[in-house]
Amino acid sequence: xxxxxxxxxxxxxxxxxxxxxxxxxxxxxxxxxxxxxxxxxxxxxxxxxxxxxxxxxxxxxxxxxxxxxxxxxxxxxxxxxxxxxxxxxxxxxxxxxxxxxxxxxxxxxxxxxxxxxxxxxxxxxxxxxxxxxxxxxxxxxxxxxx
Amino acid sequence: xxxxxxxxxxxxxxxxxxxxxxxxxxxxxxxxxxxxxxxxxxxxxxxxxxxxxxxxxxxxxxxxxxxxxxxxxxxxxxxxxxxxxxxxxxxxxxxxxxxxxxxxxxxxxxxxxxxxxxxxxxxxxxxxxxxxxxxxxxxxxxxxxxxxxxxxxxxxxxxxxxxxxxxxxxxxxxxxxxxxxxxxxxxxxxxxxxxxxxxxxxxxxxxxxxxxxxxxxxxxxxxxxxxxxxxxxxxxxxxxxxxxxxxxxxxxxxxxxxxxxxxxxxxxxxxxxxxxxxxxxxxxxxxxxxxxxxxxxxxxxxxxxxxxxxxxxxxxxxxxxxxxxxxxxxxxxxxxxxxxxxxxx
Numbered sequence: 506x507x508x509x510x511x512x513x514x515x516x517x518x519x520x521x522x523x524x525x526x527x528x529x530x531x532x533x534x535x536x537x538x539x540x541x542x543x544x545x546x547x548x549x550x551x552x553x554x555x556x557x558x559x560x561x562x563x564x565x566x567x568x569x570x571x572x573x574x575x576x577x578x579x580x581x582x583x584x585x586x587x588x589x590x591x592x593x594x595x596x597x598x599x600x601x602x603x604x605x606x607x608x609x610x611x612x613x614x615x616x617x618x619x620x621x622x623x624x625x626x627x628x629x630x631x632x633x634x635x636x637x638x639x640x641x642x643x644x645x646x647x648x649x650x651x
Numbered sequence: 652x653x654x655x656x657x658x659x660x661x662x663x664x665x666x667x668x669x670x671x672x673x674x675x676x677x678x679x680x681x682x683x684x685x686x687x688x689x690x691x692x693x694x695x696x697x698x699x700x701x702x703x704x705x706x707x708x709x710x711x712x713x714x715x716x717x718x719x720x721x722x723x724x725x726x727x728x729x730x731x732x733x734x735x736x737x738x739x740x741x742x743x744x745x746x747x748x749x750x751x752x753x754x755x756x757x758x759x760x761x762x763x764x765x766x767x768x769x770x771x772x773x774x775x776x777x778x779x780x781x782x783x784x785x786x787x788x789x790x791x792x793x794x795x796x797x798x799x800x801x802x803x804x805x806x807x808x809x810x811x812x813x814x815x816x817x818x819x820x821x822x823x824x825x826x827x828x829x830x831x832x833x834x835x836x837x838x839x840x841x842x843x844x845x846x847x848x849x850x851x852x853x854x855x856x857x858x859x860x861x862x863x864x865x866x867x868x869x870x871x872x873x874x875x876x877x878x879x880x881x882x883x884x885x886x887x888x889x890x891x892x893x894x895x896x897x898x899x900x901x902x903x904x905x906x907x908x909x910x911x912x913x914x915x916x917x918x919x920x921x922x923x924x925x926x927x928x929x930x931x932x933x934x935x936x937x938x939x940x941x942x943x944x945x946x947x948x949x950x951x952x953x954x955x956x957x958x959x960x961x962x963x964x965x966x967x968x969x970x971x972x973x974x975x976x977x978x979x980x981x982x983x984x985x986x987x988x989x990x991x992x993x994x995x996x
Contacts, residue, residue, distance in 0.1 A: 518747045519720070519721040519747055521719045522719070526662065526721055528721075528749045530773060535658055535659065537662075618658050
């Protein structure tokens with residue numbers, strides 16, 4: 506039986522300013538992919554086999570083949586961000602990847618870090634950070650030095 | 652001292668600079684089963700109209716996904732008073748959002764805890780308002796403290812990250828240290844909150860509940876809450892994230908810069924969120940810098956200032972104006988902290 510690649514159910518993800526930002530839940534580990542990695546991530550909607558993912562990715566950049574992409578896919582799988590399963594109906598690339606492919610660079614996980622505190626995400630209160638002086642009960646509020 | 656991770660700091664700054672609403676706050680309902688005396692909704696728990704339906708909310712989520720929102724915070728009222736709360740959160744998860752749930756926990760039994768765990772929220776924030784006696788007095792519901800603790804345990808036993816939000820009022824300040832120790836055992840993370848925002852009617856929540864600045868500082872020292880470290884505001888600094896990297900939607904579709912900043916920008920039932928987000932009111936707000944605050948030029952208390960445009964909007968009707976209570980607080984903080992730093996403890 507053919508196996509199809511899909512983003513794991515235990516992820517939250519969005520393309521933000523051209524980069525795929527992925528949170529692995531419930532740990533809250535955050536991964537940010539580079540532009541090429543974000544394009545590949547967008548292809549992982551559960552409708553493509555591994556060969557199709559690699560073929561579509563290579564085609565997006567006009568490459569004959571792309572061994573780095575295979576390694577990258579393995580890294581995503583290793584990180585628990587991608588799972589193999591049965592085919593899903595309907596492709597959703599547009600939802601996750603609105604930008605045209607940028608110039609090709611080997612796809613990679615640009616940063617990976619555990620979001621230990623959500624001080625920067627969704628709380629207020631005394632965190633001691635200069636940009637956290639906002640004292641309303643807002644979720645997502647913060648003061649910023651720009 | 653805890654610090655936000657570098658990547659999330661970079662991400663939120665980039666979002667704010669580019670007017671991307673990375674965060675959104677969704678008030679699912681103003682109804683609540685408790686009557687917490689400090690709550691900004693304490694005079695507004697009755698439904699004012701038809702709450703957004705699951706279908707309407709799903710449409711809002713789809714718009715937010717297009718606008719690059721990643722983090723959704725669901726708040727109330729008590730979100731689990733809505734029988735479709737789990738369905739709503741599931742709809743958001745399907746669209747790839749990282750969901751944070753704010754709840755008083757009292758409605759979360761083992762079954763609901765299991766359903767919440769299945770949703771894989773990023774975090775569940777649960778408010779503790781004191782130890783048992785003080786907490787139940789604040790919520791005006793005997794037994795609520797134990798219900799909340801039970802919910803925290805039920806969630807954590809299923810792998811859900813629980814954040815204890817310790818809302819410290821003057822009445823519960825004696826509990827602060829014990830509460831901090833309790834939260835350290837019962838939650839994955841602890842946050843102190845000491846500022847109470849005005850009610851929707853613009854009234855200050857019971858003045859007797861506000862922690863005095865001196866008490867706040869003592870709390871900071873005695874409970875190891877990081878003390879103030881704000882070096883002051885450069886004139887070019889922005890004021891806050893509201894309307895820059897954050898927007899809020901009320902149960903009735905009203906759109907605000909933040910749930911604590913209720914300048915109505917439009918209604919999601921009538922206007923596309925993107926259009927509201929790109930509107931003139933927010934364009935003006937995004938231009939605001941510390942140096943533009945007319946009452947604050949030359950102020951020597953900025954190191955201690957907790958100015959909030961939302962509070963200014965509620966109290967003064969203008970988000971640029973100083974709030975006398977916050978100015979007084981800054982002055983008292985300065986005196987107290989200067990004394991402390993000078994060894995006068």
